Amino acid sequence: MVIKKTTTIAESKPIRRNGFYNLSTNKKTAFVELYATSVLSACSAESIAYPLDVCKTRMQIQGEIASKSNLNVKYRGMLATFKGIVMEEGPHKLYGGISAMALRHTIFSGLKMYIYDALREKLIRTDPTDGKPHLPFVNGAIAGIVAGAVSNIIASPTDLIKVQMQMEGRRRLLGEPPRIHNIFQAFSSIYKAGGIVGLWKGTVPNAWRAALVTLGDVSFYDLGKRALMNILDMPDNRLIQFMGSMIAGLACAVLSTPADVVKTRIMNQPTDESGRGLHYKGTIDCFMKLVRKEGFLAMYKGFMPYWLRVGPWTMVFWMTFEQIRRFRGDAGY
Numbered sequence: 050m051v052i053k054k055t056t057t058i059a060e061s062k063p064i065r066r067n068g069f070y071n072l073s074t075n076k077k078t079a080f081v082e083l084y085a086t087s088v089l090s091a092c093s094a095e096s097i098a099y100p101l102d103v104c105k106t107r108m109q110i111q112g113e114i115a116s117k118s119n120l121n122v123k124y125r126g127m128l129a130t131f132k133g134i135v136m137e138e139g140p141h142k143l144y145g146g147i148s149a150m151a152l153r154h155t156i157f158s159g160l161k162m163y164i165y166d167a168l169r170e171k172l173i174r175t176d177p178t179d180g181k182p183h184l185p186f187v188n189g190a191i192a193g194i195v196a197g198a199v200s201n202i203i204a205s206p207t208d209l210i211k212v213q214m215q216m217e218g219r220r221r222l223l224g225e226p227p228r229i230h231n232i233f234q235a236f237s238s239i240y241k242a243g244g245i246v247g248l249w250k251g252t253v254p255n256a257w258r259a260a261l262v263t264l265g266d267v268s269f270y271d272l273g274k275r276a277l278m279n280i281l282d283m284p285d286n287r288l289i290q291f292m293g294s295m296i297a298g299l300a301c302a303v304l305s306t307p308a309d310v311v312k313t314r315i316m317n318q319p320t321d322e323s324g325r326g327l328h329y330k331g332t333i334d335c336f337m338k339l340v341r342k343e344g345f346l347a348m349y350k351g352f353m354p355y356w357l358r359v360g361p362w363t364m365v366f367w368m369t370f371e372q373i374r375r376f377r378g379d380a381g382y
């Protein structure tokens with residue numbers, strides 16, 4: 050069987066006008082192909098970067114534990130947190146909650162890439178001077194923000210379960226009763242405690258975070274890769290893709306860390322019989338208490354492991370994503 054190769058920006062010669070390449074985006078990818086490629090690439094990235102996500106979550110919660118228990122914070126940095134988990138809970142706890150993460154990517158990553166791809170196609174504009182299609186930065190940013198927020202609203206319960214599963218080992222060390230055993234029990238217990246609303250606890254900060262994450266790791270990759278091709282006068286190859294993914298990882302970390310801290314605090318807090326949080330009333334309340342009690346820099350707690358996580362994660366995701374496309378006979382995204 051011969052696979053017909055579609056001509057895309059990676060194969061066509063870019064046209065420079067006034068110092069900038071006027072590049073079209075790729076031909077729209079079939080839904081099943083794009084969805085499956087996105088989920089597979091995301092799971093591949095998690096297999097490498099997930100332990101750093103666990104460390105990041107623990108670091109974001111430690112200030113809250115200290116302020117509510119009058120105890121000194123035991124773990125101060127990424128390496129100490131990593132070592133503490135391994136020594137006190139076992140190496141397997143570095144992958145605690147990864148089943149919930151895999152479930153999340155099955156929903157979130159596939160939808161995120163599909164929605165972004167569909168919006169990008171609609172937001173392409175034609176340059177009147179030469180008739181070539183191009184994607185303006187603002188349009189690409191809008192596509193990323195909308196794709197991240199919408200996808201996360203749908204997948205938010207899986208992220209809630211992932212956060213609580215990541216904290217389970219720490220809870221037991223503190224003498225607290227077990228809360229989460231597996232995905233199905235987690236869904237059931239959270240539903241019993243707070244109903245349908247409880248499953249979407251923390252959706253607002255989570256959607257805010259997901260919008261910024263997608264702006265960083267998808268929009269910045271898509272647009273940054275084209276900017277690099279312009280600046281370096283190079284085709285869409287593996288080097289360009291690698292550099293684009295590194296830019297996307299840094300942008301993702303800087304933009305989304307504050308929202309990630311707030312999201313983690315809200316999702317990890319206990320609830321009353323009505324499903325209302327006992328520590329924070331909402332996103333703004335959590336933000337204000339965090340800054341007032343722990344200082345503004347608390348919004349960037351866990352930044353280093355978060356950056357060290359999203360950098361490799363973004364690199365593995367996009368390199369895997371692009372390689373799968375190459376294997377199927379498609380050009381770069």
